[in-house]
Amino acid sequence: MPDSILDDISHRRYNQLRGSWVLVSPHRTKRPWQGQQESPTKTTLPAYDPKCYLCPGNKRAQGDVNPKYEKTFVFVNDYSAVKDEQAEYKPENKDGSLASRLLRAESVTGKCYVITFSPSHNLTLADLEVAQIVPVINTWTHLYSAHLSPNSPLAKLNKAITNGGLNENIAKPNAQYRYMQIFENKGAAMGCSNPHPHGQVWTTTSLPEEPSMELKQLKKYRCEHGGANLLEDYAQLESSKKERVVFENDSFLALCPWWAVWPFEVMIVSKKHKRALVDFDDKEREELAEAIAEVTRRYDNLFETQFPYSMGLHQAPLEGTDEEIEASHFHIHFYPPLLRSATVRKFLVGYELLAEPQRDITPEQAAARLRDCAGPLYRKALN
Ligand SMILES: [Zn+2]
Ligand SMILES: [Zn+2]
Numbered sequence: 001m002p003d004s005i006l007d008d009i010s011h012r013r014y015n016q017l018r019g020s021w022v023l024v025s026p027h028r029t030k031r032p033w034q035g036q037q038e039s040p041t042k043t044t045l046p047a048y049d050p051k052c053y054l055c056p057g058n059k060r061a062q063g064d065v066n067p068k069y070e071k072t073f074v075f076v077n078d079y080s081a082v083k084d085e086q087a088e089y090k091p092e093n094k095d096g097s098l099a100s101r102l103l104r105a106e107s108v109t110g111k112c113y114v115i116t117f118s119p120s121h122n123l124t125l126a127d128l129e130v131a132q133i134v135p136v137i138n139t140w141t142h143l144y145s146a147h148l149s150p151n152s153p154l155a156k157l158n159k160a161i162t163n164g165g166l167n168e169n170i171a172k173p174n175a176q177y178r179y180m181q182i183f184e185n186k187g188a189a190m191g192c193s194n195p196h197p198h199g200q201v202w203t204t205t206s207l208p209e210e211p212s213m214e215l216k217q218l219k220k221y222r223c224e225h226g227g228a229n230l231l232e233d234y235a236q237l238e239s240s241k242k243e244r245v246v247f248e249n250d251s252f253l254a255l256c257p258w259w260a261v262w263p264f265e266v267m268i269v270s271k272k273h274k275r276a277l278v279d280f281d282d283k284e285r286e287e288l289a290e291a292i293a294e295v296t297r298r299y300d301n302l303f304e305t306q307f308p309y310s311m312g313l314h315q316a317p318l319e320g321t322d323e324e325i326e327a328s329h330f331h332i333h334f335y336p337p338l339l340r341s342a343t344v345r346k347f348l349v350g351y352e353l354l355a356e357p358q359r360d361i362t363p364e365q366a367a368a369r370l371r372d373c374a375g376p377l378y379r380k381a382l383n
Contacts, residue, residue: 007362015259016230018210019217022261023351023358029365038342040304042382045122045195054196056119071135073116074143074201082110082204084173110204111173115139117197124186124197124306126296126377133289140182140201140313141277141285147203148278149176149319157278177203179211179317187308189337189345199311203318211314218327229273231329239271244363246370247294251280251287254295256363256370263339263346263359264302264366266295268332275328276315294374295334301373305342310335 010025053060056068062078089107094100117125117136125133148155184199185192207215221230235253238244246266247254254268268291274280280288299307316328337345339361352358 007364012356013259015257016221016234017217017257017259018213020213020259021356022259023356024362025358025360026362026365028360029362038303038305040378040382041306041342043122043127043379047120047122049121049196052121052194052196054114054116054194054198055121069116069119071118071132072139073119074113074139077112077114077200080110080112081202082108082112084109084111084175106206108204108206109175110177110202112203113143113201115143115199115201117199121196124296124300125184125292126300126307128293130286130289130293133292134286136199137277137280137285137288137292141280143201144180144182144277144315144318146172147177147180147318152316152319153322153325154276154278154316173203175205176319178205178319179203179207181208181211181312183310183312185310187306189308190310192308207317207320211317214314215317215324215327218329219323222327229327229329231269231331232271232273235269235271244367246298246367247291247374249287249290251284252291254291256367258363260363260366261348261357261359262335262337263361264299264336264370265363266299266334266336266370268292268295268334270330274330275325276330277313279330292332295370297377298370298373299334299336301375301378302369303338303342304378305338307336307338309337 006024007026010023010027012021012023014021048055050058052058054066054073056066056070056073059065060075060078064075064078066073066075086107086109089105091105092100115136117123118128118132123132125136180201180203182199182201186197218230221233222228225233238255238258239248239253244255244258245253246256251271252268253271254266256265257267260267268288270284274284296307299309311332311334313330313332314328315330316325337347339346346359348357
């Protein structure tokens with residue numbers, strides 16, 4: 001093991017994907033820890049909650065009634081963070097003034113959607129079978145495809161997908177948006193307000209910070225390495241080294257990245273260069289569903305709890321230059337806050353806010369723990 005000295009000494013690791021650093025202090029995991037023993041969490045939620053605004057047939061806050069859907073359900077968020085229509089912003093253009101130099105703003109319009117993962121109020125991604133996660137991926141693919149710029153090389157790839165789950169109220173927006181962020185906040189620890197398993201989709205006229213930083217790095221790598229793809233190279237390297245791999249199938253690799261910040265951070269990355277959801281065929285969508293099932297189930301098994309996280313897809317912008325779209329590489333981030341048990345979490349505070357992120361347990365140790373959490377979902381034996 002050539003890197004084993006790094007198991008004992010503090011060091012910094014470079015995040016090639018963001019162009020940022022993380023401080024790793026593995027010697028601190030040797031501190032004695034009196035962790036409380038917590039009993040495994042059971043599912044106490046009902047399959048249907050008459051008060052839930054996401055359950056089939058129920059009324060939402062603004063009065064709309066959900067259909068009696070059978071797979072997934074998509075609707076425009078009743079409390080969207082961005083709107084598709086708003087007053088125009090015209091910055092005062094006083095050239096040379098301090099205000100025009102320092103108080104910069106730009107308007108952002110967009111559309112926010114909510115997507116339920118299944119009609120069941122109490123089935124998370126970890127509870128769902130692979131075949132039940134496929135419709136979620138199909139719905140993401142439909143939504144992405146419906147918002148693609150007609151000028152994008154990806155727009156020609158609208159492969160037929162059955163079981164899309166899209167309902168009529170998803171009209172194509174009037175404006176062309178630049179980027180679509182698909183994500184899930186799971187658990188009260190991550191600020192999720194409704195326990196009915198669901199994700200969100202925000203589309204905006206702007207390219208947000210995280211994907212923008214990554215795109216810069218991806219383009220730079222291509223340019224410096226004769227058109228090579230950073231994440232394709234990285235997946236190949238990790239697949240051969242194995243020490244950070246959690247799960248692998250033909251098309252995807254789930255791993256604790258070399259540069260992970262959160263204790264049990266995971267990235268699912270396409271092994272081949274795939275720019276976006278629309279690049280996948282049926283087999284690949286099924287294998288993506290399998291990778292998501294493997295990661296979420298292992299997470300819950302780790303501390304025998306409903307493991308909270310923020311999860312999100314990164315892929316090609318809806319509208320961009322050919323170079324931006326070609327440099328994009330489909331991957332999913334899972335950022336979970338838990339550290340040692342169902343209640344002991346990591347906070348990004350102090351040094352992390354003011355200097356740079358820091359972690360104790362190494363990504364190699366985290367990957368080994370998650371590899372050991374394979375097998376059936378712990379709570380299936382409890383309920
Ligand atoms: Zn519900
Ligand atoms: Zn990313």
